[in-house]
Amino acid sequence: MTTPRQSTTRPPPRPRRGTPEATRARLVACATREFARAGYLGTDSNRLARAAGYAPGVFYRHFRDKRALFLEVYRHFVEAEWQALTALPPGDPATRARAMVDIILGFHREWRGLRRSLHVLCASDPGVRRAYQRARARQLDWLAERAPHLPRERAALLLYLFERTSDGVAEGEPAALGLDPAELAAALAHELATALSPPAPVQAPPRRTRR
Amino acid sequence: MTTPRQSTTRPPPRPRRGTPEATRARLVACATREFARAGYLGTDSNRLARAAGYAPGVFYRHFRDKRALFLEVYRHFVEAEWQALTALPPGDPATRARAMVDIILGFHREWRGLRRSLHVLCASDPGVRRAYQRARARQLDWLAERAPHLPRERAALLLYLFERTSDGVAEGEPAALGLDPAELAAALAHELATALSPPAPVQAPPRRTRR
């Protein structure tokens, strides 16, 4: 999942008594595709194992249950997005912000099915909710570090805004709302650039420091 | 559902040969509680009927399936929130914005369980997704009318921001993120007031790059 390309991968090469790590990795990789395609509720654990070329029982030797596998998949997703974002070369805030927006929107669009599954599980499983919130906290810490002048609450709003908007765009909501997705992306980039910019340099005349 | 008070109502008074409308209403009311309590996936149609004091078969006389009932419940929720918001007395933008934020946060907190169910369904049922997007479009239209100077894209961002933040606050995420919910609410109110205010009065010279 290093790349969001939803490769039309052929049936996996097939293992045969591999290392636990390899088996686990294969399960995670295939589950990612399955969850993205059919959703968490639409995939049964037998299929998950079969998709990776294993018998049903293998699944439970490597994961406590279906949820645990999903959490692993989610972790990978977060990690991949993270990598993509932090791999960005330095540059002026506007350019960087734009690039980040594109990455984020791309991830959300590409892995829409996974995001849906995440919503289902966050809404129905406290454990996943916690894992999700942990990831969120990590993002917030990162953002706070990058923009020390930004109040933590405002940073949180920014994250929320990004998350919800990205999901909405990925789901095609702009069309349903009569909006231009490109405009939405631009507005998002603008918000991010503003937030990441140094606090408004010098003699900001009246109180309009806000953002 | 005129009030978000989640009354810990005891087993419903119990009917006995009521009108179809009354039965339907009772099913909707009890289902609201059940969905809020146990979640969409945590109840089945039999239980929903029993919760309202009926036998399982009754359910299918009034609703095609569980989803149809949920949509009805959701419609009620949207309507109630709507009523509460539009019932607000006029006043200066800041005060109004604050009141609106409180209403919205209140609804989301009170009906957290319902919101979770909504997320589950939006993520797994295209039909509910559509219904949800319709409600969203309606809100956007309303906002656009109230703040004609606000570009539609910005209005959409505002809605997204509100929705996600409200859900987050309702879920207790601020604590997990080391944030002060009151601060978050204040920031939200500030955004709303700004958006609803007339477009920046006079000779705002150069720096008004706002976003």
Next chain:
Amino acid sequence: MTTPRQSTTRPPPRPRRGTPEATRARLVACATREFARAGYLGTDSNRLARAAGYAPGVFYRHFRDKRALFLEVYRHFVEAEWQALTALPPGDPATRARAMVDIILGFHREWRGLRRSLHVLCASDPGVRRAYQRARARQLDWLAERAPHLPRERAALLLYLFERTSDGVAEGEPAALGLDPAELAAALAHELATALSPPAPVQAPPRRTRR
């Protein structure tokens, strides 16, 4: 059901507090159509009442249960076929036999759906089985009277042959078996004519008593 014509009858005129007999008759008439159309298992008792323009409860005021209604319908069917057969004008055996075959085949074809329902019920309900056997005994008595020279066992075989063949033809089995329905009908008529004919008048020399 005096005539097998499957009239595309419009929705019944609708009653309103009629005599018990009229209601009962209406239920029987409409049930005949419904059973013929959707089969016994494919028709639920509510629909049966509704088809006749009544509420579900009415049904049980006039019939003990669905089965009882079917028995009534069956009785009508038997009666109608009977009437048609006994209404035939006298004539030479061959002509009469042919006419009878045509009547019987017509009835079975027209009321194929009803026959199917009869098979379902005969096979699963001892009560219906008994009613059916009673009707059969009556036919046998009639035949025995008409052809006194015919051993009762042979008469029974003739009845069985007619019943099964007529059902088969009505179901379109000849096509599936590579047979000509007309030939089948002719053969049937031949059997009947032979059976009804006086015992082979004169000096039948060898043992070729065959029928």
Next chain:
Amino acid sequence: MTTPRQSTTRPPPRPRRGTPEATRARLVACATREFARAGYLGTDSNRLARAAGYAPGVFYRHFRDKRALFLEVYRHFVEAEWQALTALPPGDPATRARAMVDIILGFHREWRGLRRSLHVLCASDPGVRRAYQRARARQLDWLAERAPHLPRERAALLLYLFERTSDGVAEGEPAALGLDPAELAAALAHELATALSPPAPVQAPPRRTRR
């Protein structure tokens, strides 16, 4: 089902991780008993699995649904009857005919419950109807081959006569009709012997109008 003996077998020995074939076979065997005992409508897939000593889920690993299992059972029945008939030693027509009648009557009596189920399904399920007609066509072909002088239509009548009469005898209809089952069987055997006999040996000049 090699023998029609309806052994009053006790609860099956019980398996424990058998091969799919063995499980399937066990399901078929037990379903045969269940269908014969309680009828097709009188059992459900859960019961069928339990009767074979399995949990409900097992059923669906081996059969699409109850109907598919029944078709399998029916196939076995047809096959068994077939085997019994074709295993008959050669001999003179009359003796052979008598033996065949006895076999057929025996099968129908022994598996009366199965035959009832077949009637139910033929009358309510087009798919089973087709399977049934295919079996019928096969029998007809066989008969046509054995008795090449017999017009196909007459052969069909013979099959129909046998089927219906055998079912009737198995159901005890002779008693209800005041008939002697032995006589019926004899008459049946006579018909068969005649049909199977070579076409009337020598100089039968005029009277052979019989088809």
Next chain:
DNA sequence: GATGAATGAGCATTCATTCAT
């Protein structure tokens, strides 16, 4: 007599999970 809301046992089917092999 007629109504139709309500009943509730029943049924086909699924699927996460276990465990003997």
Next chain:
DNA sequence: AATGAATGAATGCTCATTCAT
């Protein structure tokens, strides 16, 4: 480690029948 047959609780839904109005 891997297999896959087996589990069984759970779920959505139907429909013959009842009975309060």
